[in-house]
Amino acid sequence: MAHAHPAHEGPEVYFQYESLDQQQESYTLGMWAFLVTEVMFFGALFLIYTLYRMKFHEDFFLAHEQLNWKMGGLNTVILLTSSMTVALAVHFAQKGKKAAQLTCLGVTLLCAFGFLVVKTWEYGAKGDHHLYPNWTFSYGHEEGKEHKVKSFWDDTLPQALHIEKKEMHGNPERAKLFFSIYFTLTGLHGLHVVIGIIAITSLMILIWRNSSLITDYVPTELVGLYWHFVDLVWIFLYPLLYLIPR
Amino acid sequence: MSATLIEQGTQEPGFKRNYLNTDHTIKSWLLTVDHKRIGVLYLIAVTFFFFLGSIAAAMIRYELTSPHGILLSSEVYNKTFSAHGILMVFQFLVVAIPAVLGNFLLPIMIGARDMAFPRLNLLSWYMFMVGGSLILLSFAMGGVDAGWTFYVPLSTISQTQISICLVGIFITGFSSIFTAVNFIATIHKMRAPGMTWFRLPLYVWSHYSTALVILLGTPVVAITLFLVVVERTFGFGVFSAELGGDPVLFQHLFWFYSHPAVYIMILPAFGVISEIITCFSRRPIFGYKFIAFSSLAIAFLGFLVWGHHMFISSQSVFQGVIFSLISFILAVPSAIKVFNWTATMYKGSVHFSTPMLYALGFLGLFIIGGLTGLFLASLDTDVHLTGTYFIVAHFHYVMVGGTILAYLGGIHFWWPKMFGRTYSETWGRLSAIVIFAGFNITFFPQFMVGYLGMPRRYHYYYTEPSWQFYHILSTAGSTVLGVGFLMPAIYLTYSLFKGKPCGPNPWGAKGLEWEHCDSPPITENFAEPILVMDNVYNYDPAADSAKYENEEVDMLGGRS
DSSP states (O other): OTTOOOOOSSSOOOTTOSSHHHHHHHHHHHHHHHHHHHHHHHHHHHHHHHHHHHHTHHHHHHHHTTSOHHHHHHHHHHHHHHHHHHHHHHHHHHHTOHHHHHHHHHHHHHHHHHHHHHHHHHHHHHHHTTOSSSTTOOTTOBTTBOOOSSOGGGGGSOHHHHHHHHHHHOOHHHHHHHHHHHHHHHHHHHHHHHHHHHHHHHHHHHHHTTOTTOOSSHHHHHHHHHHHHHHHHHHHHHHHHHOOOO | OHHHHHHHHHHSTTOOOOTTTSOOOHHHHHTOOOHHHHHHHHHHHHHHHHHHHHHHHHHHHHHTTSTTOSSOOHHHHHHHHHHHHHHHIIIIIHHIIIIIIIHHHHHHHTTOSSOSOHHHHHHHHHHHHHHHHHHHHHHHTTOOOSTTTTOTTHHHHOOSSHHHHHHHHHHHHHHHHHHHHHHHHHHHHOOOTTOOGGGSOHHHHHHHHHHHHHHHHHHHHHHHHHHHHHHHHHOOOSSOGGGTOOHHHHHHHHHHHHHHHHHHHHHHHHHHHHHHHHHHHTSOOTTHHHHHHHHHHHHHHGGGOGGGGOTTTTOOHHHHHHHHHHHHHHHHHHHHHHHHHHHHHTTSOOBOOHHHHHHHHHHHHHHHHHHHHHHHHSHHHHHHHTTBHHHHHHHHIIIIIIIIHHHHHHHHHHHHHHHSEEOOHHHHHHHHHHHHHHHHHHHHHHHHHHHHTOBTTOOOOTTOGGGHHHHHHHHHHHHHHHHHHHHHHHHHHHHHHHSEEOOSOTTOOOSHHHHSSOSSOBTTBOSSOOOOOSOSOOOOGGGOOSOOTTOSOOTTOSBO
16 A cells, blocks of 8 residues: 555554554454354343243253253363463463463363363263154153153042152153253354364464464454353353252 | 556556456456445345345235236245245345445445455355355245244244245344444444544444444344254254244244344434435534434334234233333434434525435335334234234335335435446436335335235235225336336446546535545545544535536426
């Protein structure tokens, strides 16, 4: 540009910006604006969850006992660790310490894969118990003891026995609703983890190759913001899905 | 890059470099990151989708000329009105003004060289095209019969190609989210020195409000439609009653976006009208801050009125009363704008040029559309009118009479800026009048037949043959309207090749895009850095010269 911005040392400024500050602020603001959208995206699902849990609290409590809170807890620890390492990566990026930055991003990446591995175990276990909320769904199969929950004979059972059974398993329709929401929420969150893995990997490759696209700490900060968001969604998901009080 | 551009400029004398002639290859258009070229790409795309949607509309109108139907079977009729609604709402109205005129003008109006994120801007266009292609693919594979609202349980049990169509809409939705992210970052961070918030043209304010609504509303409908796809594909039952869900919840979530979506369509139109009216009245806009903040008020209140779509959908009467009340309150900021535009014209020096005729048409139609909205916001009249052609007429008055007239007005206003050529004023004014007349003949009878009880989405009305009169009138009007829409398509295209080249400011308008920017603009928008010293709209009606460049044809007397 003939009229271009004053020449300066250091990071490249794209032609539409006047200064590096303006460029960095724009990128950060853009990312925050996108995260607002993401909050609304998950927010609608949280709303659906809240409404149904208020309405069918008992059934949701019984259904949530099928989830393994230890696995969920392990994943929470993994994600919190990754959040710390990604924050450190931003810190080292600002200091210009490339090796430390790459190490921290690498640990974050490992945590992300670890999360997915644990999640896959959990999903597999749900499949074994016929808890996928589709046509294979069958609620009440446990430890080989098979009984049909909604058979003609249920209605003729003595009242006490009927209640006992209901306490054990809840209404299968409502349980199916719970698992529908569980799989949608965790599935979408898992998709965000996968996108995060792609973003972190690309960032690491670009940093490794000293790409001209990475001239300052801002790309790392943007990936970091996104990763914190993914982490934060899980921080809400874990108690809502795994730790429903009686 | 700049070196090669300057070289080209020196090749032949008299050659003026601009964004259109820097490069002529197809590749340079498809890989462009220039906001102006992306605006032109959007212009071509939305015109294409509007054309397809219009064909569906013509089929609907033809079918309704007889009480027994003459053209389409019931299934095909359902698919036709669904196609019309889906294409017009998601592929035209929501994007038309922000993506075409907004992309082109927003950076220029705030004195920037480009959007904050030019590559994201191009990505939005590609996502828009992918989404549109998927929607068209679903039509080609047999169509969609659940209407543009996709109410559950019909949309979950329907055997038509709903899943593909919803994925298309989902992608188009994220395209507009990215556009909104771009607008917000651009307006916040890219303003030229001296361009304070209250020196921003009202056009920018209205696009800012629009971007906020897109950012907060679109993801909600995206996840809602996604859940319908999941329900159809995997049998997850969040909405479908037979799978354990609640269909009314779908309506709540759908309208939580789709009512604000009406403001996504109309707020940019308000911005266009503000620019046109103040320019052709030669007066500073009356009540600048009121108009600016009423845009934000509409964006905010627009999120609190979705329940007025559900007065008869098992909502409690108490909820109904609250939603009705807020809907009435929402009429206040819209009325503030209309009164301020009218006050701007008062004692101004009004020129009846083509864009101004479109703007005046907008005012008339928007007032009718807005006031009939109050009939529908009242609980008791709504029980009679809901689901009839009265609603169809109401939202066409707001969407077509409002958004499309403002869109065409804006296109006519900024056409010389976009392409550096003027069109025929005679044909322009004629088209504005034909569209206004054709529109009223089409949709005013629908108010009447709707009040008499004609339900929307029906194509038989043989129990009430007397309604045929209104339907034939409406179809006749839609023919006039179609001719009106074809006229700009012809003379604007003609002007691209044969139009008279114009200077940077053919209307004598104020604003960075007219006063500091060539027609068509250069790739960097401004030849020198911008420093804003004046307030916006410093027109002086007393100092108005009798004629401006584009006013040789004075069919309507020119001044009042």
